[in-house]
Amino acid sequence: MPTPPTGSNRLHQHLIEQILFTLRRIMGEGVYADKAIEQAFKFHPKWGSRDRRLFAESTYDIVRWWRMLWHLAALPEKDYLKPTALSDTALWRVWGVYWLSRGKALPDWDVCRGIRMLKNPQSTPAIEASVPDWLYERAERELKKDWPSILEALNKPADVFLRVNTLKYKLRDLQIKLGAEDCDTQTVPDVPDAIRLIERRNVFTSPLFKAGYFEVQDAASQIIAPFVQVEPGMRVIDACAGAGGKTLHLGTLMKNKGRIIALDVHEYKLKELRKRATRNGVDNIEERVIEGSQTIKRLIASADRVLLDVPCSGTGVLRRNPDAKWKLSDEEIERLILLQAEILRSHSRMVKPGGKLVYATCSILPSENEKQIKSFLAENGGEWSLENQIHLRPDKQGFDGFYAARLIRLAPKA
Numbered sequence: 001m002p003t004p005p006t007g008s009n010r011l012h013q014h015l016i017e018q019i020l021f022t023l024r025r026i027m028g029e030g031v032y033a034d035k036a037i038e039q040a041f042k043f044h045p046k047w048g049s050r051d052r053r054l055f056a057e058s059t060y061d062i063v064r065w066w067r068m069l070w071h072l073a074a075l076p077e078k079d080y081l082k083p084t085a086l087s088d089t090a091l092w093r094v095w096g097v098y099w100l101s102r103g104k105a106l107p108d109w110d111v112c113r114g115i116r117m118l119k120n121p122q123s124t125p126a127i128e129a130s131v132p133d134w135l136y137e138r139a140e141r142e143l144k145k146d147w148p149s150i151l152e153a154l155n156k157p158a159d160v161f162l163r164v165n166t167l168k169y170k171l172r173d174l175q176i177k178l179g180a181e182d183c184d185t186q187t188v189p190d191v192p193d194a195i196r197l198i199e200r201r202n203v204f205t206s207p208l209f210k211a212g213y214f215e216v217q218d219a220a221s222q223i224i225a226p227f228v229q230v231e232p233g234m235r236v237i238d239a240c241a242g243a244g245g246k247t248l249h250l251g252t253l254m255k256n257k258g259r260i261i262a263l264d265v266h267e268y269k270l271k272e273l274r275k276r277a278t279r280n281g282v283d284n285i286e287e288r289v290i291e292g293s294q295t296i297k298r299l300i301a302s303a304d305r306v307l308l309d310v311p312c313s314g315t316g317v318l319r320r321n322p323d324a325k326w327k328l329s330d331e332e333i334e335r336l337i338l339l340q341a342e343i344l345r346s347h348s349r350m351v352k353p354g355g356k357l358v359y360a361t362c363s364i365l366p367s368e369n370e371k372q373i374k375s376f377l378a379e380n381g382g383e384w385s386l387e388n389q390i391h392l393r394p395d396k397q398g399f400d401g402f403y404a405a406r407l408i409r410l411a412p413k414a
């Protein structure tokens with residue numbers, strides 16, 4: 001069930017109308033939830049912190065619990081993902097039952113008249129956990145007895161973690177400076193550069209962020225770069241670098257010594273990486289757009305370490321991106337599995353003999369994780385050996401769900 005609200009006694013109809021408008025953009029037009037919320041904030045610069053918090057919390061919570069709320073509002077089950085079913089009346093009913101489910105009384109506005117929650121709702125486990133049937137069935141098939149507790153954890157809002165940029169600052173000093181900005185934090189056992197915010201807040205406006213002293217990065221994601229075992233002076237390829245969350249961390253661990261080649265098929269992501277690298281003071285990264293197989297061929301057997309942070313279902317980060325479960329499909333996961341296998345086959349060739357490859361996903365599904373590595377080793381067993389693999393689970397560590405495997409490319413026998 002949705003989490004209790006933080007401080008909200010007087011409701012303004014205008015604010016709730018903006019929540020409904022944003023829900024229609026997310027659930028009906030496919031806009032990413034974080035983007036839609038950011039755009040609403042830009043459009044309403046006068047909202048105070050209480051309104052912003054109520055707006056963001058309610059929007060995320062309603063998206064997370066969408067299917068269950070739709071059901072409790074007694075709307076037709078088959079329509080819960082149909083954009084054309086998002087009438088004003090349906091949206092008010094969804095919001096109304098959300099509000100009631102939090103133990104709140106509905107305001108006496110005309111639009112709320114007659115809204116009530118279904119009594120004794122006939123339901124299914126997928127409806128109760130607010131996930132699509134296909135995802136429930138797939139995850140149950142793949143994860144078996146582990147699925148219920150993973151699912152429960154995936155339905156809770158995620159904590160905010162920062163990674164201190166150790167090139168510029170010390171973790172303890174950052175905690176003190178943030179504390180002076182009224183932002184209390186705690187350290188995270190076994191994740192040395194991470195701190196957790198005690199209360200969620202927007203840290204992107206902090207001068208400390210603008211000065212490059214920290215990045216916002218989940219603790220599970222912070223475990224991946226150290227797992228690559230880089231050292232200063234190495235030649236490293238981050239082959240699915242995106243906007244560089246892990247590239248920046250690799251550069252920091254390498255103390256700016258050696259070289260990182262950051263590859264991606266999307267130039268706009270690498271441009272964002274460049275901006276972030278400048279802010280972070282990481283200056284050993286070279287970005288290259290993958291324009292075809294030639295880009296990879298030129299780098300064959302050239303790297304001490306290759307990181308493949310492959311495109312995946314993102315089922316490990318549903319706490320953070322609850323809208324993803326409504327946009328994903330079984331077919332899309334099958335397409336991603338083929339792409340991951342292809343990336344493994346092709347991009348692994350960039351590792352030198354004796355070098356190491358890390359394959360990582362933010363998925364909880366074995367078909368994207370250990371099964372991919374198993375088939376890769378079955379095809380290339382003589383050339384590679386599995387050194388270690390880790391599963392990070394939202395229900396175990398309390399971080400996002402991540403998987404990583406580290407393989408060694410064996411030197412050819414003389």
Ligand SMILES: C[S@@+](CC[C@H](N)C(=O)[O-])C[C@H]1O[C@@H](n2cnc3c(N)ncnc32)[C@H](O)[C@@H]1O
Binds near residue numbers: 247263
């Ligand atoms: C999980 S995201 C990477 C996230 C990034 N490493 C980070 O830490 O912020 C996967 C990335 O793979 C990229 N990608 C998709 N197809 C690819 C391919 N064939 N080769 C390399 N990268 C690819 C996507 O554009 C996306 O940026």
